[in-house]
Amino acid sequence: xxxxxxxxxxxxxxxxxxxxxxxxxxxxxxxxxxxxxxxxxxxxxxxxxxxxxxxxxxxxxxxxxxxxxxxxxxxxxxxxxxxxxxxxxxxxxxxxxxxxxxxxxxxxxxxxxxxxxxxxxxxxxxxxxxxxxxxxxxxxxxxxxxxxxxxxxxxxxxxxxxxxxxxxxxxxxxxxxxxxxxxxxxxxxxxxxxxxxxxxxxxxxxxxxxxxxxxxxxxxxxxxxxxxxxxxxxxxxxxxxxxxxxxxxxxxxxxxxxxxxxxxxxxxxxxxxxxxxxxxxxxxxxxxxx
Amino acid sequence: xxxxxxxxxxxxxxxxxxxxxxxxxxxxxxxxxxxxxxxxxxxxxxxxxxxxxxxxxxxxxxxxxxxxxxxxxxxxxxxxxxxxxxxxxxxxxxxxxxxxxxxxxxxxxxxxxxxxxxxxxxxxxxxxxxxxxxxxxxxxxxxxxxxxxxxxxxxxxxxxxxxxxxxxxxxxxxxxxxxxxxxxxxxxxxxxxxxxxxxxxxxxxxxxxxxxxxxxxxxxxxxxxxxxxxxxxxxxxxxxx
Amino acid sequence: xxxxxxxxxxxxxxxxxxxxxxxxxxxxxxxxxxxxxxxxxxxxxxxxxxxxxxxxxxxxxxxxxxxxxxxxxxxxxxxxxxxxxxxxxxxxxxxxxxxxxxxxxxxxxxxxxxxxxxxxxxxxxxxxxxxxxxxxxxxxxxxxxxxxxxxxxxxxxxxxxxxxxxxxxxxxxxxxxxxxxxxxxxxxxxxxxxxxxxxxxxxxxxxxxxxxxxxxxxxxxxxxxxxxxxxxxxxxxxxxxxxxxxxxxxxxxxxxxxxxxxxxxxxxxxxxxxxxxxxxxxxxxxxxxxxxxxxxxxxxxxxxxxxxxxxxxxxxxxxxxxxxxxx
Numbered sequence: 042x043x044x045x046x047x048x049x050x051x052x053x054x055x056x057x058x059x060x061x062x063x064x065x066x067x068x069x070x071x072x073x074x075x076x077x078x079x080x081x082x083x084x085x086x087x088x089x090x091x092x093x094x095x096x097x098x099x100x101x102x103x104x105x106x107x108x109x110x111x112x113x114x115x116x117x118x119x120x121x122x123x124x125x126x127x128x129x130x131x132x133x134x135x136x137x138x139x140x141x142x143x144x145x146x147x148x149x150x151x152x153x154x155x156x157x158x159x160x161x162x163x164x165x166x167x168x169x170x171x172x173x174x175x176x177x178x179x180x181x182x183x184x185x186x187x188x189x190x191x192x193x194x195x196x197x198x199x200x201x202x203x204x205x206x207x208x209x210x211x212x213x214x215x216x217x218x219x220x221x222x223x224x225x226x227x228x229x230x231x232x233x234x235x236x237x238x239x240x241x242x243x244x245x246x247x248x249x250x251x252x253x254x255x256x257x258x259x260x261x262x263x264x265x266x267x268x269x270x271x272x273x274x275x276x277x278x279x280x281x282x283x284x285x286x287x288x289x290x291x292x293x294x295x296x297x298x299x300x301x302x303x304x305x306x307x308x309x310x311x312x313x314x315x316x317x318x319x320x321x322x323x324x325x326x327x328x329x330x331x
Numbered sequence: 332x333x334x335x336x337x338x339x340x341x342x343x344x345x346x347x348x349x350x351x352x353x354x355x356x357x358x359x360x361x362x363x364x365x366x367x368x369x370x371x372x373x374x375x376x377x378x379x380x381x382x383x384x385x386x387x388x389x390x391x392x393x394x395x396x397x398x399x400x401x402x403x404x405x406x407x408x409x410x411x412x413x414x415x416x417x418x419x420x421x422x423x424x425x426x427x428x429x430x431x432x433x434x435x436x437x438x439x440x441x442x443x444x445x446x447x448x449x450x451x452x453x454x455x456x457x458x459x460x461x462x463x464x465x466x467x468x469x470x471x472x473x474x475x476x477x478x479x480x481x482x483x484x485x486x487x488x489x490x491x492x493x494x495x496x497x498x499x500x501x502x503x504x505x506x507x508x509x510x511x512x513x514x515x516x517x518x519x520x521x522x523x524x525x526x527x528x529x530x531x532x533x534x535x536x537x538x539x540x541x542x543x544x545x546x547x548x549x550x551x552x553x554x555x556x557x558x559x560x561x562x563x564x565x566x567x568x569x570x571x572x
Numbered sequence: 573x574x575x576x577x578x579x580x581x582x583x584x585x586x587x588x589x590x591x592x593x594x595x596x597x598x599x600x601x602x603x604x605x606x607x608x609x610x611x612x613x614x615x616x617x618x619x620x621x622x623x624x625x626x627x628x629x630x631x632x633x634x635x636x637x638x639x640x641x642x643x644x645x646x647x648x649x650x651x652x653x654x655x656x657x658x659x660x661x662x663x664x665x666x667x668x669x670x671x672x673x674x675x676x677x678x679x680x681x682x683x684x685x686x687x688x689x690x691x692x693x694x695x696x697x698x699x700x701x702x703x704x705x706x707x708x709x710x711x712x713x714x715x716x717x718x719x720x721x722x723x724x725x726x727x728x729x730x731x732x733x734x735x736x737x738x739x740x741x742x743x744x745x746x747x748x749x750x751x752x753x754x755x756x757x758x759x760x761x762x763x764x765x766x767x768x769x770x771x772x773x774x775x776x777x778x779x780x781x782x783x784x785x786x787x788x789x790x791x792x793x794x795x796x797x798x799x800x801x802x803x804x805x806x807x808x809x810x811x812x813x814x815x816x817x818x819x820x821x822x823x824x825x826x827x828x829x830x831x832x833x834x835x836x837x838x839x840x841x842x843x844x845x846x847x848x849x850x851x852x853x854x855x856x857x858x859x860x861x862x863x864x865x866x867x868x869x870x871x872x873x874x875x876x877x878x879x880x881x882x883x884x885x886x887x888x889x890x891x892x893x894x895x896x897x898x899x
Contacts, residue, residue, distance in 0.1 A: 078686050129875050135685050136630045140827060141874045147820070147867030155861050262816065266697070269690060303705045311694045311701070318691045319681040381774065402780075403773035413774055421767035432764040433775035435757045484775050 045177045050295045052178060058291020059188035060246050064264055065271040065283040066195050067242035070202075073278040074215040074235045076135070077127065080142040082243055082268060083261025084149040085115050089244025090256045091153065097164050097251075104164055104251050105186070111248045112241040119240025124233040131232070146261065153258035164251040183252035190249050194242060199280060201238075211235045215278075267294075270314040276324025286325065333394030334358045335380070335411070335488050335519070340389035342375055349375045351543040352389070357488065362510070362520045364534030364551070366527070368563060372543040373523045374416055377490045381413045382406040393488075408436065412486030416493045416523075418473045420465035426452065427461040429476055433483035451479040455509060471502045478509065488519045495529055507533055527555060539563070592740065596733040604732045610845035611739045612800065617825030617837030618746040619793035624823060625831030626753060627786035628766025630685070633692030634794050634822045636674070636699050637667040639813035641795025642802040643703065646715050649726075656717075656727035660799035667795025668788045675787040679780050684769070693816065700814035714809025717802055727803040735804050742800065743838065746793055750834045762786060766832075794822070817860070824866055828873050830880030839882045844869070 064086065071079045092111040093104045100107075122145060130137050166183070173180045202208040210231050254260075267290065275286025290310060297306035317324060335357040342350040350372040357363050365373050378384040380391055382403040391398040398406055421429045430448040438444045452458045455475040460468065465476060474494055481489060491510065495503050510533060514520055524530045530537060530551065537554045539547040541563040547554045554560055596604045616638070624630050644666050645659030654662075678691050703709040720728045729735065753759045764772040765779045772779050802808050812818065829840025847869070848862035855861045877884045 126871065126875060130878070133874075133878060136689065137874050137878055139686055139689065141871055143820070144867045144870030144874065147863050147870065149867075151860055151864035151867065155855060155864060266693070270694075273687075273690070303711075304701060305705050308698060308701050311698050315677075315691055315694045315698075318683060318687055318694075319677060322681075322683070322687060383770065383773075402778070403770075404776045404778045407774060407776040415770070415774075419768045419771040421764055421771065423767055424763055428760060428763070432760040432772070432777070435760060436776040439757065441756065480771070480775055 046299055047296070049178055050299045051292055052180065053184065054292035054295025055288060056181075056184040056188040056291075057295065058288035059191040060250055061267060061271060061291050062284045062287035063191035063194055063246040064243050064268045065275065065287045066198060066280060067239040067246075068265075068268045069272050069275075069278065069280060069283040070198070070211075070242075071236055071239040072272065073280075074211055075127075075131070075232055076138075077142065077236075078135075078139045078269075079236075079239070080139060080265060081122070081145040081149070082142075082239070083263070083265030084146045085119065085240040085261075086243045086247035086264055087153065087256075087258060087261035088118070088149065089115050089247035090251050090254075090260065091157065092244070093248045093251050094162055094164055094256055103166060103168065104248050105169070105190075108190075108245060108248050111244050115244035116237040116241035118237075120233045120237035122240075123236035124229065127236070128229050128232060146265070150258050150261060157258065159257055159259070161255040161257050163255060166252045170252065181253065183250075187246075187249040187253075191246060194245055195284060198238070198242060202280075207231075207234065267310070270310055272324075273314060273322070274317050274324055276326040279324065279326040282324050282326030333487065334392075335521075336390075336392040337376070337380070338390045338392070340376065340379060340391065341387050342372075342379060342384060343387060348543050350379065350386075353540075353543070353545055355538055355545065355548065357519060357521060359487070359519050360514070360517070361535050362514050362522065362533055364530040364537040365521060365523045365540065366525070366530050366537060367540035370542075371540040373540055374492055375543075376540075377413060377492055377521075377523065380406075381411060381490060407484055407486070410485070410487035411490065412481035412484050412488070413490035414474075414477045414481055414492055414494060416496065418470070418477050420468070420473050420476055422464070422466040424465055425462050426457060426465055426468070426476055429465050430479050430483050433480045436484055448483065451483045454482065454512070455479040456505075470497050471505075474498070474506065475509070478513075482513065482518075486518060488521065489513060491520060491522045493523050493525065495524060495526065503529065531555065596736040601732055604736055606845060606849055608732060608736050608739055608804070610841045611736070611743050611838075612797065612804075613821060613825050613845065614838035614841030615739060615743040615746050615800075616794060616797045616822045617829070617841060618743065618750055619790050619797065620822050621826045621831060621833075621837050622750060622753065622762075622793070623786045623790035625826050625833070625836065626750075626759060626762040626766065627783060628762070628832075629783060629786065630689045631692045631787075631790075631819075631823070632689040632816075633674075633694070633696035633819055634790075635814045635816065635818040636692070636696035637670060637791040637794035638798040638801070638818060638822070639696070639699055639703065639808075639810075640666050640670055641798030642808045642813045643709055643715070643798075644795070645799040646717055646802045646808060647708070649717065650715065655725060656799060656803050657725070660727070660796055663795045663799050664792045667798075668792040670795075671787040671791025672784060675784045679783045693819070696814055696819060697816070700810045703810040703814060709810070712810065714807060714812075717806040717808075719806065727799075728806075735800075739800060742796065747834060747838070749789065749793070754834050758782070758785070763832075817863075824870065826880070828869060828880055830883030830886070833880070833882050833886060836880050836882040840880065843881065 068079060068082050071077055089111045092114055093107055096102050096107040096110060097104060127138065127141060130141060169182055169186060171182050173182060202212055214228060214231055271286040271290050272283050274290065275282025293309055294306055297309050301308065338354050340350055340353045353376060365376070367373055375384065379386050382398070382401050382405065393409055393411065396409065398409065421432065427445070427448050430451050431444050434444045434447050438447060449458060449461065452461055455478050457472060457475045457479060460472060465473070468476065494506055498506060507529065510520060510522065522533060534551055536549065537551050538545055539554060539560050546559045546563060547557045596607065620631065620634050641663030644663035645656045648654040648659040648662060649656050674692065674695050678688055683691055704712055709715065720726045722730050724734060753762065761777050761782050764777050765782060769779050798813065825840035825844060826837040827840070828843055829838065830836030844866060847865055851862040851865045873880065879887060
């Protein structure tokens with residue numbers, strides 16, 4: 042096997058891993074805070090991609106510029122979904138929340154299929170396209186930018202949770218629901234903000250990959266399953282677990298693509314997933330409050 | 332006459348020794364009280380005996396038979412029943428079906444099982460609530476239900492984990508009477524309790540735990556005056572040693 | 573009071589049976605098809621319900637059992653000319669074995685709730701990927717069942733009426749199994765371990781064994797459904813058998829109708845089936861547009877009727893009975 046191909050695979054895997062990191066970390070925020078398994082996460086990403094696409098088609102705005110528009114839109118959507126729907130069933134058995142988010146995912150994914158058809162779309166960018174070459178290795182510019190932006194956002198998210206009042210309130214609630222309630226934090230609002238932020242972040246991830254990733258309504262499904270694998274592998278509730286888990290999964294998937302025929306590249310991922318669930322459900326860095 | 336024998340039982344969680352070389356024996360017909368401050372390992376011992384946890388070292392004997400390695404449902408079949416500190420009813424089932432599930436161990440016919448359930452509900456005073464959903468019961472009623480359910484498995488030994496917690500003084504009195512009735516029915520009872528007062532009235536014998544070790548054992552009155560016991564409950568200041 | 577109502581319904585049974593028998597002969601083929609699909613998903617939902625509703629182990633990967641049944645009978649028929657009827661039983665046994673395998677792993681390691689659901693999803697996805705890449709199963713192209721015309725012994729007929737009666741009998745069979753479980757010791761044990769596993773263990777229920785029992789029965793029945801699908805549509809591929817969409821369609825009926833009840837899944841099927849058809853008719857376009865409505869209904873049911881339609885009906889009746897008994 043040509044070592045160049047391997048290295049190339051590792052690099053693209055790492056770059057994609059950065060994007061997965063943003064997806065996983067934002068999923069983790071929602072799970073860590075609200076113990077909600079958010080199946081709609083992939084659909085938020087898909088919506089972010091479509092927002093970006095339509096803005097670029099109708100207004101000619103570059104994805105990197107319209108980033109904040111798609112993020113804001115998804116923040117609002119996420120906020121409303123939590124506030125109006127999920128808040129009502131916070132006390133219900135766990136699988137109800139899973140089903141609710143699944144219902145939302147089904148609705149949006151098929152609405153998108155209905156409105157925009159399954160045709161693959163791509164955002165055409167002329168600036169900041171292309172690639173850098175170092176020796177025999179190629180670094181695609183949009184992928185690197187996506188990686189960089191995802192990393193930045195992950196760091197921002199981390200700082201937000203650690204340093205801001207709002208972030209601290211979110212963490213307080215995740216650690217002790219009743220205690221936080223007593224202090225008088227408006228839980229419904231906090232939940233909705235947290236959910237909105239999660240949605241906005243994953244929409245950002247979607248936006249950043251539009252220059253090189255095909256847009257289609259079903260794109261969410263693959264990402265959300267991968268995100269869950271990552272979050273379980275890294276440890277539900279663990280920020281850094283999701284982050285490093287994402288990089289690992291990104292590389293594993295990329296290597297799988299070059300080493301295994303056909304669509305079998307997903308097999309190692311699912312296998313790792315099952316093994317993790319069975320043998321170490323806490324994940325690599327999991328916290329106890331899982 | 333079979334006895335329940337615990338020998339050198341130890342269990343640690345991630346470096347913390349929850350139960351440390353505990354040894355004691357319970358004879359048929361006794362009411363034994365297991366007391367100690369929070370975190371002294373009482374519930375852990377119950378979990379070890381009933382099979383929900385596996386000990387690191389030590390052995391558990393029911394008569395001549397070792398209970399090590401058995402699953403909880405097997406230990407139940409061998410005659411050891413238990414209740415939980417935080418009651419765990421089958422919320423979406425009726426009270427009667429809660430108990431009936433326990434009877435199917437020994438009785439296959441449904442109509443007979445129904446009758447036996449009613450008998451046990453009568454025993455604990457829940458007969459009138461038979462068709463009520465378990466989720467709608469008060470705390471005291473849930474505790475009665477948990478008792479009825481355990482009793483329905485015909486245990487020889489019954490482990491009661493803080494049955495008095497959360498009950499009003501009147502309810503506690505009722506519960507004490509119920510436990511005595513259980514013993515009169517020929518069942519050996521081991522009770523975990525917090526409050527000294529209740530334990531004194533109820534138990535023939537008391538075992539005191541502290542940090543996973545037995546620090547005193549014997550007649551309730553003597554144990555209550557043991558300086559080690561006083562120290563562990565009330566702190567250094569109050570000990571006479 | 574309830575008994576009076578029951579005896580009134582009792583009168584209706586012969587009429588219902590007559591209607592059920594005559595219906596496919598008077599309806600145009602399209603409607604027979606709709607009816608077959610309703611009964612089909614009602615059957616699958618009933619099979620799922622045994623594991624998901626009664627035993628309380630929510631499976632997100634029932635497509636695995638479905639697909640195994642479909643591919644087993646099809647491969648047996650195509651490669652060795654084994655009648656699909658026998659192939660169906662073979663498929664059922666494989667489904668049961670798969671259930672035992674997945675169950676043993678998952679239950680031994682104590683996977684519950686969402687973790688179990690995700691694990692079953694992973695297993696069905698693995699099977700999908702394998703069948704997608706295996707020469708034997710036709711890879712992405714899938715398998716065609718050879719056309720035999722009017723051949724009931726080969727589980728094929730040109731008229732949909734044949735399939736209607738087959739699925740009707742299968743459904744009645746599945747309902748019968750569910751009814752036996754619901755009223756007896758197994759049902760009590762399933763309910764106990766569903767409500768609280770620790771308590772169930774403490775009163776002598778071998779929760780591991782009974783969970784395995786649930787998944788075996790459910791897997792067996794679901795696999796039979798896979799064979800039916802193969803023989804009805806005469807074409808199977810990895811996506812339509814092992815795909816996540818299939819798993820979702822399977823558990824959607826019990827949830828909407830009422831998990832853990834005998835008739836919940838079939839009621840869910842009678843609600844979702846026509847709605848799906850109407851939606852597809854009105855909005856046209858691609859195949860899955862009805863899922864949009866299903867998604868909205870799912871959201872609505874979870875928020876407003878978490879026990880499902882039939883479940884809500886039963887519990888509100890019990891409350892009414894209570895109130896009338898305790899004035």
